[in-house]
Amino acid sequence: MQSMSDYYSAVQLRTDRWSALREALDFLKREPEGRKAAARRNEIAKLFDSLSLIEAYWAFPGVASFSHMHRQFQHGNIDDAAFSVRRVLRALTTGAYRRRHIPLDRDVADSEENEDEAVLSPExxxxxxxxxxxxxxxxxxEHQERWLKNSLQSxxxxxxxxxxxxxxxxxxxxxxxxxxxNHNIQAIIVRPGLKLESKVELPVLTRYLNRAGGIDEIEEIAPEDYGPELCRLIAKVRPELDAYLVTDRSVEAIAGLDLGICRRVFYNQEDFxxxxxxxxxxxxxxxxxxxFTALKEYSKQPTGVFHAMPISRGKSISRxxxxxxxxxxxxxxxxxxETSATSGGLDSLLEPHGPIKEAQELAARAxxxxxxxxxxxxxxxxxxxVVQALVRPGDIVxxxxxxxxxxxxxxxxxxxxVVYLDSYPLNEYSMYGAVPLKEIKHQLLKLRAAGKLDRVRxxxxxxxxxxxxxxxxxxVMEECLAIKPDLVFLWDEAWFAFARFGPTYRQRTGMHAAKTLRDKIKTPHYAKLYEKQQAKLRDADDETLLKTCLLPPPGSRIRVYSTQSTHKTLTALRQGSMIHxxxxxxxxEVEQSFHEAYMTHTSTSPNYQIIASLDVGRRQVELEGFEFVQRQVEAAMSMRRAISTHPLLKKYFKVLTAGDMIPEAHRESGVTSYYDPDQGWTDIWNCWEKDEFVLDATRVTVVVGxxxxxxxTFKxxxxxxxxxxxxxxxxxxTVLFMTNIGTTRSSVAYLIEVLVEIANDLDDLLDDASRMERLSxxxxxxxxxxxxPPLPDFSRFHDAFRTDHDTIEGDIRSAFFLSYDDRNCDYLELDGSIIDAIESGREIVSASFIIPYPPGFPILVPGQVVSREILAFMRALxxxxxxxxxxxLGLRVFTQAALDNHAGLALAKPNNKKGD
Structure with a gap:
C-alpha cells in the first residue's frame, strides 16, 4: 500500500484505497486461513480506517453504507463485505451511481451492474x-441527519x-x-448549528485548508459569524458554487456582512x-x-433556404x-x-442582442x-x-x-x-522564462525620467x-501602477483559460487579480499603507524603487484585458477564443474603439458551431471545471513523479522542476520541486501565493538530450x-508534454510505458555498440x-526607427512597411556577406520577422539591428x-540608402524630438 506522501490528491488516494480494499477482501475470501491471511486482515483494517475519514465528504456510498461494510468485515462476513465493496468500486469507476440507485446487498440483483457510462451512446x-x-x-x-436528508429527498x-x-x-x-x-458538490446549505474545527487529521485532506485562507485566518472567526464567513470563504476558493444560509440571526445583523456566494438567506425555518x-x-x-439551445431549436425548424451557403441544412450534400x-x-x-441568417433567434456575433449576448454575459460571470x-x-x-482598440499611433507599449x-x-x-522586454534566458534548455518585474519597472522609470510616461499606454x-x-x-500590476497609475494591462492567457477553475491557479489570472486590486485599493486600511510608503519613499532614487514592492495610489485605474484560447485548454472547437x-x-473611453476593432477583425460569417461550443464549454467549466482541472493537475503530477523516480528513465530523461526553470532570485518561497522522492509532495499554495514566478505543473518539460x-527529432x-x-x-x-482536462491516468500510464520502452531500446543499442558508435x-x-549557443537578448532598434537616444522604444510599423518596396532591401548570407558587412562596421538591420521554430519566438523584428550574438545564435541553430x-538567398536586410533616406524623412517630420 502506497504511503500518504505518494499522493498529490485525496481523490487519487480515495480511488486507489477502494481498489486496494477490493483486492484485499477478494484475496481473504479465497484464502481465509492462508499464510498471509493475518497480514491481509491488518491491511484491510487500515484501509477501512483511512477511507472512513474520506467517505464522510461523499454522498455515495454514504457514511451509513460504509459503516455497514466495515461492520461486515469486523464480524467476519468477508463474502458480504467483498461483494459490497466490489459493487461500490464498480459504481465509482463507471459513474453508475450518478444515474441510478446502486444496491449493495447480495440479495438485491442489479441488472445494469456492468454498464459503463463511458460506453453509453451520446444520445x-x-x-x-x-x-x-x-x-x-x-x-x-445520526437521527437528525437522517431526518434532514429524508426531508430534502421527499x-x-x-x-x-x-x-x-x-x-x-x-x-x-x-x-x-x-x-x-468532492467535485460533485454544486450547492451548500449552511445551518446555524455548525462548529468550527474538524476532527480530520489526514495531511492530504487538511492541506486543502490552506487554499481557503489557512488555519490561522479560520480560527479567528467569531462563533456567531461561522455561517456567513463560511459563505465568504467558499467564494474565495470555489466561486461558482451556490450557498444557502439558514440563520436565526436578525436581518440587521446579517445585512452588513459579506455573504460571498450566498444566493438566499432562510430565517430559522425549514421550508424544504x-x-x-x-x-x-x-x-x-x-x-x-x-x-447552443437556440441553435438546436433552429435545426429542428422547417425552413426554405434562399440565402448563401448551399451546405445549409445539408442540402448540397444530401443531393x-x-x-x-x-x-x-x-x-x-x-x-x-448551419446557416448564414441571423433570424430564428440565432443572433449576430457583430451586433449581439439575443442568445449570443446572453451567452457572453454568462461567460463573463464564469x-x-x-x-x-x-x-x-x-x-x-x-x-x-485589443491592441487596435487601445493603442493609438505613437503610443508606447x-x-x-x-x-x-x-x-x-x-x-x-x-x-x-515598442519597448521590447527581455525575459531571463534558460540557455541550457534553449528557451526563455519570463520578464522579471525589475526589468519592467526599470523601463518604466527610464520612460518617466525622459518625460514620456504620458505616452506609455x-x-x-x-x-x-x-x-x-x-x-x-x-x-506586477500593483508595482507598475505605482509608477503609471492608468497603465493598461493585456495578459495573453492563450494557454491558461483553465486556470480560473483551480483555486491555486485562479489567483494568478488577470481577471481575478483585477478584481482583487479593485477591492483592495478602495479600503481605508490600504490608503494608510500607501501614505506610509509614500512618506518613506519621498526622496528615493531609482535603485531604491527597484528594490521596493511599490503600492499604487488609491485612485489608480484598474484596466485589465485577458485573451484566452478556450479551444486550447477547455472544451471548444478550434479557433474558439474569448476576450475578457x-x-x-x-x-x-474604449467601448467605441473596441467595437470598431472587433468589427475590423471579426468575420461577417462567423462559424455558429464554434460559438455554440464556447457556450457549452462555459457551461461545463461552471459545473465541472473544478473537477476536470483537479484531475488534470493530478495527471501531470503523477507523470512528474513517475519519470523522476523510475531508475531506468532517469538515465536518459529529466523532468525540469521549478528550480530548473525559475532562477532562485524569483522564488521567494525557496521551493525547487513540487515532488521530492524522500519527502513527497510540496504544498504549492505557498509559492503560488508569494513567488514572483511559479511553474504551471500541468506542463511537463522533459529533457531528452x-x-x-x-x-x-524525438517529437x-x-x-x-x-x-x-x-x-x-x-x-x-527538450519536449513539452501538456496535460489538459481530457487527460486520463491511462494516457499518463501509456506515456510512461513508451518512455520505458525507448530507454530499454537505448540500453540494448548501447550494449551492442562498438567503441566508435559509443563515442558518436x-x-x-x-x-x-x-x-x-547562448540565447540573445533584444539588441535595439536602428536609429532610423527611433525618436531619440534616451529610451529604447522603436517604430516597428514604419520598418515593416518600408520593406514592402524591394528596392529598400537586400539579402546577405549568414556565412558570408553578412559577416563581412558587420566586420566592416556597418549596422545590419533586419527587414523581416525572423522566427526559428523551435523555439518559436522572433529573434529579429523589422527595424532591429543584427547583433553578433543574434548572428551567432542563428548560425548555431x-x-x-x-x-x-x-x-x-540569406537574411533580408535594409540597404544603407533606405535607412539613410528614412532617417531623413523622420527628421523632417514636425514635432520630431530626435536629438533632443
Whole structure:
C-alpha cells in the first residue's frame, strides 16, 4: 500500500484505497486461513480506517453504507463485505451511481451492474438527468441527519431537471475540505448549528485548508459569524458554487456582512420545498446555454433556404452523388445547424442582442470578467482586436519580446512605439522564462525620467508562457501602477483559460487579480499603507524603487484585458477564443474603439458551431471545471513523479522542476520541486501565493538530450511516427508534454510505458555498440546538453526607427512597411556577406520577422539591428524551420540608402524630438 506522501490528491488516494480494499477482501475470501491471511486482515483494517475519514465528504456510498461494510468485515462476513465493496468500486469507476440507485446487498440483483457510462451512446447519456451533490453543514446526531436528508429527498419530483444527493458535515473546516475535495458538490446549505474545527487529521485532506485562507485566518472567526464567513470563504476558493444560509440571526445583523456566494438567506425555518427549488434553480442558472439551445431549436425548424451557403441544412450534400462520405462522417446535425441568417433567434456575433449576448454575459460571470467577447478566429485575432482598440499611433507599449507573433503584428497595425522586454534566458534548455518585474519597472522609470510616461499606454505579457512560467499578476500590476497609475494591462492567457477553475491557479489570472486590486485599493486600511510608503519613499532614487514592492495610489485605474484560447485548454472547437475585460474606463473611453476593432477583425460569417461550443464549454467549466482541472493537475503530477523516480528513465530523461526553470532570485518561497522522492509532495499554495514566478505543473518539460536525439527529432521520428503520441512544442534538447482536462491516468500510464520502452531500446543499442558508435552517441549528447549557443537578448532598434537616444522604444510599423518596396532591401548570407558587412562596421538591420521554430519566438523584428550574438545564435541553430529566412538567398536586410533616406524623412517630420 502506497504511503500518504505518494499522493498529490485525496481523490487519487480515495480511488486507489477502494481498489486496494477490493483486492484485499477478494484475496481473504479465497484464502481465509492462508499464510498471509493475518497480514491481509491488518491491511484491510487500515484501509477501512483511512477511507472512513474520506467517505464522510461523499454522498455515495454514504457514511451509513460504509459503516455497514466495515461492520461486515469486523464480524467476519468477508463474502458480504467483498461483494459490497466490489459493487461500490464498480459504481465509482463507471459513474453508475450518478444515474441510478446502486444496491449493495447480495440479495438485491442489479441488472445494469456492468454498464459503463463511458460506453453509453451520446444520445443515451444526454437523456440521463445530470447528478450532483449538496453539502449540508451542521453538527447533527445520526437521527437528525437522517431526518434532514429524508426531508430534502421527499421534495423530489419526476419532472425535476436534475437529481442530487446530500452529504452532511459538522464543521466549517470540514465544509472547506469537502468542497475542495468532492467535485460533485454544486450547492451548500449552511445551518446555524455548525462548529468550527474538524476532527480530520489526514495531511492530504487538511492541506486543502490552506487554499481557503489557512488555519490561522479560520480560527479567528467569531462563533456567531461561522455561517456567513463560511459563505465568504467558499467564494474565495470555489466561486461558482451556490450557498444557502439558514440563520436565526436578525436581518440587521446579517445585512452588513459579506455573504460571498450566498444566493438566499432562510430565517430559522425549514421550508424544504423552497430550498429544493432554489437549489435546482441555482444549478439551472449555470446549466443554461442560450446560444447552443437556440441553435438546436433552429435545426429542428422547417425552413426554405434562399440565402448563401448551399451546405445549409445539408442540402448540397444530401443531393450529391460524390460527397456522401462527408455527410456520413460528420452526421446530419452539424449541417442542420448551419446557416448564414441571423433570424430564428440565432443572433449576430457583430451586433449581439439575443442568445449570443446572453451567452457572453454568462461567460463573463464564469470567468470573473466585467465583459466577455467571443471570437471565432482564434486568440491571434483577439490580441489584435485589443491592441487596435487601445493603442493609438505613437503610443508606447511594453511587450515581452518572446510573445506570440500576433502581438508583434498587432504593434505594426496599431503603429505603436515598442519597448521590447527581455525575459531571463534558460540557455541550457534553449528557451526563455519570463520578464522579471525589475526589468519592467526599470523601463518604466527610464520612460518617466525622459518625460514620456504620458505616452506609455500598455504592458503586454504572456501568462502563462508556453513552457509554463506564470507571473505574479497582482504584484506586477500593483508595482507598475505605482509608477503609471492608468497603465493598461493585456495578459495573453492563450494557454491558461483553465486556470480560473483551480483555486491555486485562479489567483494568478488577470481577471481575478483585477478584481482583487479593485477591492483592495478602495479600503481605508490600504490608503494608510500607501501614505506610509509614500512618506518613506519621498526622496528615493531609482535603485531604491527597484528594490521596493511599490503600492499604487488609491485612485489608480484598474484596466485589465485577458485573451484566452478556450479551444486550447477547455472544451471548444478550434479557433474558439474569448476576450475578457475588467477595465474601469471601458465604457467611457474604449467601448467605441473596441467595437470598431472587433468589427475590423471579426468575420461577417462567423462559424455558429464554434460559438455554440464556447457556450457549452462555459457551461461545463461552471459545473465541472473544478473537477476536470483537479484531475488534470493530478495527471501531470503523477507523470512528474513517475519519470523522476523510475531508475531506468532517469538515465536518459529529466523532468525540469521549478528550480530548473525559475532562477532562485524569483522564488521567494525557496521551493525547487513540487515532488521530492524522500519527502513527497510540496504544498504549492505557498509559492503560488508569494513567488514572483511559479511553474504551471500541468506542463511537463522533459529533457531528452540524453537520448542523443534533439527535441524535434524525438517529437516527430520517435513519439509521433513510432508511437502516435502528439505534442506541440520542443526546444533543442527538450519536449513539452501538456496535460489538459481530457487527460486520463491511462494516457499518463501509456506515456510512461513508451518512455520505458525507448530507454530499454537505448540500453540494448548501447550494449551492442562498438567503441566508435559509443563515442558518436556521447558526442551527440554533449552537443545537445552542453555545447548550446547562448540565447540573445533584444539588441535595439536602428536609429532610423527611433525618436531619440534616451529610451529604447522603436517604430516597428514604419520598418515593416518600408520593406514592402524591394528596392529598400537586400539579402546577405549568414556565412558570408553578412559577416563581412558587420566586420566592416556597418549596422545590419533586419527587414523581416525572423522566427526559428523551435523555439518559436522572433529573434529579429523589422527595424532591429543584427547583433553578433543574434548572428551567432542563428548560425548555431539546427532547426528545420526559420520563418522569414530564405536559405537560398540569406537574411533580408535594409540597404544603407533606405535607412539613410528614412532617417531623413523622420527628421523632417514636425514635432520630431530626435536629438533632443
Amino acid at each position: 443515451a447519456r444526454a437523456l440521463t438527468k445530470p447528478y450532483f451533490e449538496v453539502m449540508i453543514v451542521d453538527d447533527l446526531n 421534495m423530489r419530483r419526476a419532472d425535476d431537471q436534475f437529481t442530487y444527493e446530500s452529504v452532511v458535515v459538522p464543521s466549517l473546516q470540514d465544509a472547506l475540505i469537502g468542497i475542495l475535495f 420545498m423552497e430550498l429544493h427549488l432554489n437549489i435546482l434553480r441555482g444549478v439551472q442558472a449555470r446549466y443554461k446555454t442560450p446560444f 450529391s452523388h460524390w460527397i456522401q462520405d462527408m455527410g456520413a462522417f460528420y452526421g446530419p446535425n452539424i449541417f442542420m445547424a 470567468f470573473g470578467a466585467k465583459q466577455t467577447f467571443f471570437s471565432t478566429n482564434g486568440t491571434s485575432t483577439c490580441n489584435k482586436i 511594453l511587450v515581452d519580446r518572446d510573445c506570440h507573433k500576433s502581438h508583434h503584428y498587432g504593434m505594426v497595425l496599431a503603429g505603436a512605439q 500598455m504592458l503586454l505579457l504572456t501568462n502563462c508562457t508556453f513552457d509554463g512560467v506564470v507571473y505574479n499578476v497582482e504584484r 475585460v475588467n477595465d474601469q474606463d471601458f465604457k467611457g 540524453g537520448t542523443g536525439w534533439d527535441g524535434d 516527430n521520428k520517435i513519439l509521433m511516427d513510432k508511437y502516435g503520441i502528439q505534442i506541440n512544442k520542443t526546444s533543442r534538447n 552517441f556521447e558526442k551527440r549528447v554533449k552537443n545537445l546538453m552542453h555545447d548550446l 539546427d532547426v528545420s524551420e526559420i520563418h522569414g529566412y530564405r536559405p537560398d
